[in-house]
Amino acid sequence: MMRGNKSPDNELSRLSRKGISILAGVVIFLFVSVPAFIAFSQTSKEKLQKTKKQLEEEIEYTNSLLKETKTSKQNSLNKINLLSKQIEKRESLITTVSGEADQLQDQINAKNIEIGKMSSDLKKMKDEYAKMIYYAYKNLNVYDRLLFIFSAKDFNQASNRLRYYQQYSSYRRTQAELIRKSQMDITARRRVMEETRGQKMSLVQAKEAEKQRLLQEKEEKDKSVKELSQKEKQLMATLKQKQQTANQLQAEIQKMIASEIRNAAARLKKEEHKEAKNVKETKSPGSELLLTPGERELSSSFASNKGRLPWPTERGVITGQFGEHPHPVLKYVKVKNNGIDISTNKGAGVRAVFGGKVSRVMSFPNMNKVVIIRHGDYLTVYSNLETVDVTDGQTVNIKQKIGTVHTNPDDSKTEVHFELWLGKTLQDPQSWLAGRSQ
Numbered sequence: 001m002m003r004g005n006k007s008p009d010n011e012l013s014r015l016s017r018k019g020i021s022i023l024a025g026v027v028i029f030l031f032v033s034v035p036a037f038i039a040f041s042q043t044s045k046e047k048l049q050k051t052k053k054q055l056e057e058e059i060e061y062t063n064s065l066l067k068e069t070k071t072s073k074q075n076s077l078n079k080i081n082l083l084s085k086q087i088e089k090r091e092s093l094i095t096t097v098s099g100e101a102d103q104l105q106d107q108i109n110a111k112n113i114e115i116g117k118m119s120s121d122l123k124k125m126k127d128e129y130a131k132m133i134y135y136a137y138k139n140l141n142v143y144d145r146l147l148f149i150f151s152a153k154d155f156n157q158a159s160n161r162l163r164y165y166q167q168y169s170s171y172r173r174t175q176a177e178l179i180r181k182s183q184m185d186i187t188a189r190r191r192v193m194e195e196t197r198g199q200k201m202s203l204v205q206a207k208e209a210e211k212q213r214l215l216q217e218k219e220e221k222d223k224s225v226k227e228l229s230q231k232e233k234q235l236m237a238t239l240k241q242k243q244q245t246a247n248q249l250q251a252e253i254q255k256m257i258a259s260e261i262r263n264a265a266a267r268l269k270k271e272e273h274k275e276a277k278n279v280k281e282t283k284s285p286g287s288e289l290l291l292t293p294g295e296r297e298l299s300s301s302f303a304s305n306k307g308r309l310p311w312p313t314e315r316g317v318i319t320g321q322f323g324e325h326p327h328p329v330l331k332y333v334k335v336k337n338n339g340i341d342i343s344t345n346k347g348a349g350v351r352a353v354f355g356g357k358v359s360r361v362m363s364f365p366n367m368n369k370v371v372i373i374r375h376g377d378y379l380t381v382y383s384n385l386e387t388v389d390v391t392d393g394q395t396v397n398i399k400q401k402i403g404t405v406h407t408n409p410d411d412s413k414t415e416v417h418f419e420l421w422l423g424k425t426l427q428d429p430q431s432w433l434a435g436r437s438q
Helices: 008-069 077-139 142-150 155-229 232-269 273-281 293-304
Strands: 317-320 323-326 334-337 340-343 349-351 356-364 368-375 378-388 401-405 415-422 425-427
Touching: 008 077, 008 317, 077 155, 077 317, 077 340, 232 334, 232 356, 232 368, 232 378, 232 415, 293 368, 293 378, 317 415, 356 378, 368 401
Parallel strands: none
Antiparallel strands: 317 340, 323 334, 340 415, 349 401, 356 368, 368 378, 378 401, 378 415, 415 425
C-alpha cells in the first residue's frame, strides 16, 4: 500500500512540471540572450582590433620616418610635425585599447550574470532532484510499486501504471544528466571568464605602456619646439620664402587655367552651335573650363571617386593640413597651406591619383620639380619632386609613377606637396583621398 497522503500521479506530475519549467528557463537564457550578446560583442571586438592593428602599423611607420629625420643633428619643423602626428596616433591607440578593455569588462560582467543565473537554476534543479529521490525513497519501493500495479482494475490500467514508473525512472536519469552537464557548463564558462579577465589585464598593461611612450613623445616634442623657437628669425625667413613660392605656384596654375580657357574657347568656335551649347551647360560648379565630351566624362568619373582616390605615395603620413592653421613653433603666427604635405620614405615614388593628361612640368625654387595633371575640370599638383618621369601633354593612368620625392639633405625630410583644384577653386585634397595610403 502507498505511504503518504499524496498520490503518485499528482506528485510526480508536479515535480516533472517544475523541473521542465526550470530547464526551459535555462535553455531560453542560453540560446536566446547569450548568443545575441556574444554575436554583438564579437563584431564590436573585431572592429576594435582592426582599428588597433591599423593604428599600430601607422605608428610603426611614423617611427621609421622619425628615425630617418633623427639622422640630422638639428631639430626641424618636419621632426615636430612627425612627432605631432605620432602623438595623435598614440592617443587614438590608447582610446582604442581602452575601448577594447571596457568591452572585455562588459563581457566579464555579462558572464558573471550568466553564471549566476545558471548556478541559481542548477540549485533549483538539484533541490527538485533531491525531492524526487526523497519521494521515491519514501513511497516508491519495490513492494509499493508491485502492489500499485497489481491493484489495477484491468490490464490496461496496470500497463499504464507500469509505463508511468518507467517514464519516471527515465525522467530521473535525464535530470541527473542535466545537472551533470550544467555543472560542466558552469565550470567551462568560469574558465572562459578567467581567460577574458587575463586578456583585459594584458590590455590594461599595454595601455599603461602606451601612456608612457606618449609622455616621452610629448616631452621630446616640447624640447624640440623650445630649441627651435630660439631660431625665430630663421623660421620667419623660411616661412616667408615658402609662402612666396606657394604664391608663385598658385599664380602659375591660375595662368595655366586661363590659357586652357582661351584654348577651349577657340576650339569651340570651330564647333557647331549645338555642341558648344551642350558643353557650356555641363560646366562644373567652380570651374570655368569648357570641356569636350571626353573631358566631361573624365571629369565626372574623377568627381564620382571623391573619398576613394589613391594617395600620391604608396605610404605616407600627412604632416601638413590644408587651409590656415597655427604655426607649430611660432606663437601668434598662422600659416596657409594650399594643399597637404605628405611625409614618406627616402626615394619614394610619386604617382598620379587618377588618369588624365600632364598639363605642365616645371621647376620652382624651394619646391624643386612640379607636375600638374588635368582630369577634365580637375587639376592635381605634385610638388617637391626630385625626378620626373613624364612630359607635357603625356596621358597618364591612375597610380602611374610620375617621379620621385626630393629629400632635403639638411633635415632628411622627404615630403611631397599635393594640391587639388576644381577649375580656379582650391579643394581640400584629404577629403578626396582614401582613408589611408595604399
